[in-house]
Amino acid sequence: MTQEEVIHCGGCGVKLQLEDPHALGYIPAQALEKEPVICQRCFRIKNYNEASSITLNQDDFLKLLGHVGHKEALVINIVDIFDFEGSLISGLARFVGGNPIILVVNKIDLLPKVTNWNRIVNWVRKQAKEQGLKVVEVVLCSAKKNMGFDRVLQAVDEHRSGKDVYVVGATNVGKSTLINRLISDYSDLDSELTTSQYPGTTLDMVEIPLDDGHFIIDTPGIVYKHRLTELVSKKDLGKLMPGKALKPMVYQLNEGQTLFFGSLARFDFVRGERQSFTIYSSGAVPIHRTKLEKADELYANHKGTLLTPPVVKDLEELPPLVKQTIHISKGKKLDVLISGLGWIKINSEAGAELAVHVPKGVKIVQRDSLI
Structure with missing residues (x-):
């Protein structure tokens, strides 16, 4: 199939192409000799369900x-x-x-x-x-x-x-x-x-x-580029997506404490009474606790090494972390979702001032508690 030739799939009608196996219309060169001429996607549906x-x-x-x-x-x-x-x-x-x-x-x-x-x-x-x-x-x-x-x-x-x-x-x-x-x-x-x-x-x-x-x-x-799962490498994607039932992790935090999710995200408890936060995320993403006053230094010195995933090489492919401030009113029981990473359940009714740092563009949502 030359650049001048345009052949459409006999199954779905898409324009066929030989270059990218992961793109629409891909067909292996040898399959052009067969009848009907159909793209790899249609072939898999037709022959392998x-x-x-x-x-x-x-x-x-x-x-x-x-x-x-x-x-x-x-x-x-x-x-x-x-x-x-x-x-x-x-x-x-x-x-x-x-x-x-x-x-x-x-x-x-x-x-x-x-x-x-x-x-x-x-x-x-x-x-x-x-x-x-x-x-x-x-x-x-x-x-x-x-x-x-x-x-x-x-x-x-x-x-x-x-x-x-x-x-x-x-x-x-x-x-x-x-x-x-x-x-x-x-x-x-x-x-x-x-x-x-x-x-x-x-x-x-x-x-x-x-x-x-x-x-x-x-x-x-x-x-959706607002999902962290779309931004990480395939290797780290497997770590972000849980393979079994979530085991909630409860952290009792004083104000001025920070949780790092590898180098992928950061959760600051800026101000409020001592309270518990329940984390629902993949166990393959380690959580590191530190003092808020040391968080910037820790991230600068240890991102991609102590704080992984991702490793330094893959971290360079991610957008920089940006900060979003969140105010939880008294009496509210909410989740803070980080799209693709999981969510943090705010357990206290005392209210809190929080900050979440995620790669630029990743969605953060406040919502009624799921669990």
Whole structure:
């Protein structure tokens, strides 16, 4: 395939390319000799029930999503309970029109086993509503533990009414696992993948045919640069994302004390009565306690060495830390979420003045306590 030749995938219609295996439209050179000529993504779906993780930035994704509002469809938005606000698609309701939305909340296996699941569902509904997202159902699940997927399928049956199903989500939320499960339950993979409704664009979706003539539409994952997980190396990504249930870590702090999360973030208890803070983050990210008056010096002298991850080489790829001041009023029980890293639960009702330092652009959210 020369630069002059333009060939489109016989499955999804995207323009094919030979250069980047991780980008949309990639096809190995030897596959050009086969019939039909389809991209690697379609090949994996068709032959292995495997949806690959092609990604788009938010602006390009929202352009693509604008098509959904002009047709009748069911939208499944899958989010990560570990990074709920960071993985939620802001503005989704504006783009899907009046189409019903099922909010599938993945990774619930990370929450403590004593969690009240009804409370979590109510919390999710409240948070989604505050974000302007009206959902017909909230389903809690775990792709890793295969929990809750039967309920996802039941919800699809109840709300689809013969419509196409669009599956949307940010990167690393488990969207591919959900797509694969839907494929195995609903799709006849002996059928050829059909040409996308939007052939020839760089914003293509993959349509997976259903037995009733409609489709599951696999949309590219959205890259949100406000998530710390999008900024770190692959090696450190594995440390940030917990692999098992979180073990809350409680720190009794006096004012003027600081917690470092490796070199990735810093939490200062600037002012307030002695109180406890509960940390919900991956155990692979070590927490280092020090005095606030020594925090700047400690970071300057030991970032990337004593304070890891990341190591010095990878730290150079991250934006510099910026400070955000947070005032917690008396009587408020809140979480402070650092998108992609976890959250700190403020346990005291006495109020506090805090400061959080994160790489520039990373989202920090104050919210009602999840747990």
